[in-house]
Amino acid sequence: xxxxxxxGGGPVQVGGSLRLSCAASEDTDISGCMGWFxxxxxxxxxxxxxxxxxxxxDYADSVEGRFTISQDNAKNTVYLEMDxxxxxxxGIYYCAADPLGLATGRRCSYADFWGQGTQVTVSS
Numbered sequence: 497x498x499x500x501x502x503x504g505g506g507p508v509q510v511g512g513s514l515r516l517s518c519a520a521s522e523d524t525d526i527s528g529c530m531g532w533f534x535x536x537x538x539x540x541x542x543x544x545x546x547x548x549x550x551x552x553x554d555y556a557d558s559v560e561g562r563f564t565i566s567q568d569n570a571k572n573t574v575y576l577e578m579d580x581x582x583x584x585x586x587g588i589y590y591c592a593a594d595p596l597g598l599a600t601g602r603r604c605s606y607a608d609f610w611g612q613g614t615q616v617t618v619s620s
Contacts, residue, residue, distance in 0.1 A: 498524045498609040500591045505614030508581055512618070516576040518591030518611060526567050527551065529594035529604035532576045534616075536587035543606075544589070545576060549598050558584070581618045588613040 499521040508514050520526050531546035545555045545565040553565055564577040574591060590613045592606040 497521065498593055498595060500524070500593060500609060500611035502589060502591050502611040502614040505589060505616045507617045507619065510582060510618060510620045512581050513577070513579045514581065514616060516578065516589055516591075516614060516616075518574040518576075520572045520574065520591075520593065522572060524572065524593055524609075525595060525598055526569065526572055526574050526593070527598065529598040529606070530565075530567065530574045531592045531594075531604065531606050532565060532574075533590045533592060533606070534585075534587040535590070535613075536584070539587075541590070546604065547574070549594075549601050549604055578616070581616075583618050583620065586616060586618045588615050 501519045504516040528549045532544045535541040562580045567574045591611040593609045594604040594606050597604040
């Protein structure tokens with residue numbers, strides 16, 4: 497049973513950094529189809545960064561060069577390092593997994609397994 501738990505959010509000043517963690521249950525393969533999403537107030541949830549089924553890494557244009565997604569297989573944890581934070585990065589950040597997508601090699605869909613989210617607030 498896939499379970500995901502995010503942590504590491506909080507308040508931060510403009511230009512600061514945060515590292516979010518997504519601890520996955522032991523039965524979750526984090527080698528691919530792992531994504532970070534965010535939802536700002538009044539806006540739809542958007543994908544921020546992801547590790548695709550073939551291991552490729554993809555970022556949203558708005559965070560390219562500032563955010564880094566990585567994984568620690570020993571801890572079964574996926575991280576999102578966020579640098580040079582801006583007010584528009586404020587939102588609830590969610591971790592998501594698509595184990596079926598990883599197993600089949602198809603495009604990751606992130607439909608079924610999500611964490612509870614962690615709040616990030618960037619202020620000047």
